[in-house]
Amino acid sequence: MMTAAGAILVLVLSNQGYWFGGRTGTIDARWAIDADLPRAALAWDLSFGTIGVASGVVAVDPANPPSTIRITLPEVRVPTAFQWDWRLLANDREIARGSQTIHAYPQDLLAGVKQRLAGRRLVVWDSSDGLPAALEQAGIAFTRVQQGDQLAFARAEIVLVGPGRISDRTFAQAALLGQVTGGGSVMVFQQQVRDRLAGYPLLARPVPQRIEYDLEHPLLHQFDRQALRSFLLGQDNLWALQLPADEAALVVAGWPRETPGEEPVPTDALLVVRSDGKGRLVLCQMPFGDWTDDPRSQLFLRNSLDYLVTRPEPTPPPSQRRPEPVPQKKAAPSVIALPGGAR
16 A cells, blocks of 8 residues: 655555555555655554554654664464554654555454365466465365366366466466366456457456445455555456357456446446356456465455355346345334323
């Protein structure tokens, strides 16, 4: 997360302020402009409610690289919000102040996934320091392939494809789609191919003011809009999947439609699920951080693996879906007061 307070100070929080409890996160501080500025001191305090956790002071010198603050959060059992307050001091007076929320997560986000995957063959197409590193850290068994064409010969119930693995060569995509038609569940993370991804054109679009998320979907379990929005900070473009109108696919995250209405329209999406009831394909164009160091990325990985072990349901086009029933509110019982206190 990068913020500028009063156009004076630029603060860059590692992982946009989403850290693992018990580990060290960093905050870089520097002047927002290059000018003849005085040396200053940044005094900070980290607190949980009314309890002080840590504090410190660092110099902010325009002649030097950004000052780095390193903070080790306490270990947490559940996601926990800490407040980081800061004051910028120059010439013995305060010239700016502000605060940021730092979100701490437990380190065992992938706990239990190993047991839930028991008996299922997981194949991962990614570099060793990507998805495999997080899976090994959690003790989850998998088979790694280094080339997409190896998927044509892999027997797997679940396939994960790391970011940037797919080139414009079509045979790798054919192997992936073959896994789906064979009954497998395939998750493809962010790709930037010039051609099509699983039949859908990709378009580089500026980050919009709003993305619509289906927070009830299992892939977004325990996420809120703020955490999902934080993935987009610092991104120049997003690679959108362009779905035709009335496509037989479920959009879990995507651009809002331009005009209101009930008729199906073409959709640009970041997270799409498609299934014929036998196999399942999930296309995710959301940008993620380090799989081992970013708890948001690891939470999404956990949700993905938990979702991919479930039985696929056919995905009908929007025009054939029944609207969700609206729960009826029960009328509150009325109390009638009788005159004279009669009963």
